[in-house]
Amino acid sequence: MWFCRLRSPRLAMMWASSWCSPMRIDGRRPRARVAADMRGDFEISRIIASTFLTMSLCWDSSGSLIVAIGSSRATRVRESRAAPPHDQRQSRFGGRTMLRTRMADSTGSLRPVPAVEKTARILRALAEGGRPQGISELARALKVSKGTLRDILLTLDSHGFVVRDPDTRFRLGPQLRALADASSxxxxxxxxxxxxxxxxxxxxxxxxxxxxxxxxxxxxxxxxxxxxxxxxxxxxxxxxxxxxxxxxxxxxxxxxxxxxxxxxxxxxxxxxxxxxxxxxxxxxxxxxxxxxxxxxxxxxxxxxxxxxxxxxxxxxxxxxxxxxxxx
Missing domain, CATH: 3.30.450.40 (GAF domain)
Known part of the structure; x- marks a missing residue:
């Protein structure tokens, strides 16, 4: 099942009724085409009409109007009996169960970004070490691949957050002090x-x-x-x-x-x-x-x-x- 958000019931019904209007293909109605095309057009129209019959209007928890489009009754029964995934919510309308995915901007739980987490660990390791460190040494301490570590360090170097010494070891760069001063x-x-x-x-x-x-x-x-x-x-x-x-x-x-x-x-x-x-x-x-x-x-x-x-x-x-x- 899928659904879309509309502003008013009138717009919702106008949008839904447009699905049932006679189809035109290449500027002609289906009857102007050959019998094979007519059968194909009829099948498309039947699918659209069937979809229209499964449409219903409802409102979500925020009060926004939703047009729900479901599959056949047997399929809907199977969907309603199936356990929803952990990250989905259920809402009911007219005895029908609709699965709704949680909004992407939910801040209820932390989902760390791997690249950012590795970067933070690298900077902390350089700070706690108190001296320049090479890629091999950091890779062993942090248990990350040398390739990933090298890419992150070179990116940080380009922004001045770390500095690469002539002996290819890395240390914290001057831009970190600027950030610290700005946050003080x-x-x-x-x-x-x-x-x-x-x-x-x-x-x-x-x-x-x-x-x-x-x-x-x-x-x-x-x-x-x-x-x-x-x-x-x-x-x-x-x-x-x-x-x-x-x-x-x-x-x-x-x-x-x-x-x-x-x-x-x-x-x-x-x-x-x-x-x-x-x-x-x-x-x-x-x-x-x-x-x-x-x-x-x-x-x-x-x-x-x-x-x-x-x-x-x-x-x-x-x-x-x-x-x-x-x-």
């Missing part, structure tokens, strides 16, 4: 909700600092709208090897505390944000005057900074081993 989230936009939360919780200025040219640049901030508080102009640069941020970015501490070390009368606390490669790429900080932030409060703020830094690190793909931050 904007740390400034990512950090803003966390900075606002820290500022609103403790009433002090929250900062995102990013290392740049040997300095720490203030890339984002959240300042209280009233009351005495520290000001943090965007773009301002601080020494990278001092203060709370220096302790977490350069010295690897989980939480860095600054009790009037960088600026007199100012206390600060920082926690590092790590990227997918485990690098410490930014610092979440809170700064305030010593009269407003005692040492006990500074510890509490430090714990919240560490929690915010871990959450941000997850968002940019930090490894799981860097997610545990101890206070």
């Amino acid at each position: 989230p904007d740390l400034r936009a990512l950090a803003q909700p966390y900075l606002v939360s820290l500022m609103e919780t403790f009433g002090e200025t929250a900062i995102l600092g990013v290392p740049h040219d040997g300095k720490l640049e203030i890339a984002a901030r959240a300042e209280p709208t009233s009351g005495l508080h520290m000001s943090a102009p965007l773009g301002r640069r601080l020494p990278l090897d001092a203060g709370a941020h220096g302790k977490v970015l350069l010295h690897g501490e989980a939480i860095g505390y600054d009790d009037q070390e960088l600026f007199r009368g100012v206390r600060a606390v920082a926690a590092a944000v790590t990227d997918a490669r485990g690098r410490r790429v930014a610092a979440v900080m809170v700064v305030g005057f010593k009269e407003r932030v005692d040492l006990r409060t500074l510890r509490r703020i430090g714990e919240r900074c560490a929690t915010a830094a871990v959450a941000m690190s997850r968002r940019i793909g930090a490894p799981a081993r860097d997610e545990a931050v101890s206070a």
Whole structure:
């Protein structure tokens, strides 16, 4: 059985009735031809008429009109009794069973594309290997044929995703870095909700600092709208090897505390944000005057900074081993 989709019952019946109109062959009706041709024409007309008698109108689950064209009753009975394939659905109309194939754009299950899957495995193997590798070595490790592997590698080479060295070994290419940079989230936009939360919780200025040219640049901030508080102009640069941020970015501490070390009368606390490669790429900080932030409060703020830094690190793909931050 097969069926087609029409917009209205009127169009469906007009289309169906056109099948039963007298046939013209070479501009003449069948009776103008020889007896043999007439018998052939009659057989064609009989088939068309028989098909028309098996046609019916129904609506699918989306409400679209369908004209169903079936075979003889005996055949339909056999079809209705047969078990449908796993990837087909059944709908009934007037006691008749119609088999309908699932739409091709269904996203219910994953159907991997072999060539894409092999390409992903090749790129991952080159990345995890940490060095250029030859076709034979990769073929053994991935258990794929050398011919297929060679074709994929040369295609990737033409796009700059891998590079072929003079010794015919392959390594990752520069275009992968461009793709990675394009997919990296904007740390400034990512950090803003966390900075606002820290500022609103403790009433002090929250900062995102990013290392740049040997300095720490203030890339984002959240300042209280009233009351005495520290000001943090965007773009301002601080020494990278001092203060709370220096302790977490350069010295690897989980939480860095600054009790009037960088600026007199100012206390600060920082926690590092790590990227997918485990690098410490930014610092979440809170700064305030010593009269407003005692040492006990500074510890509490430090714990919240560490929690915010871990959450941000997850968002940019930090490894799981860097997610545990101890206070």
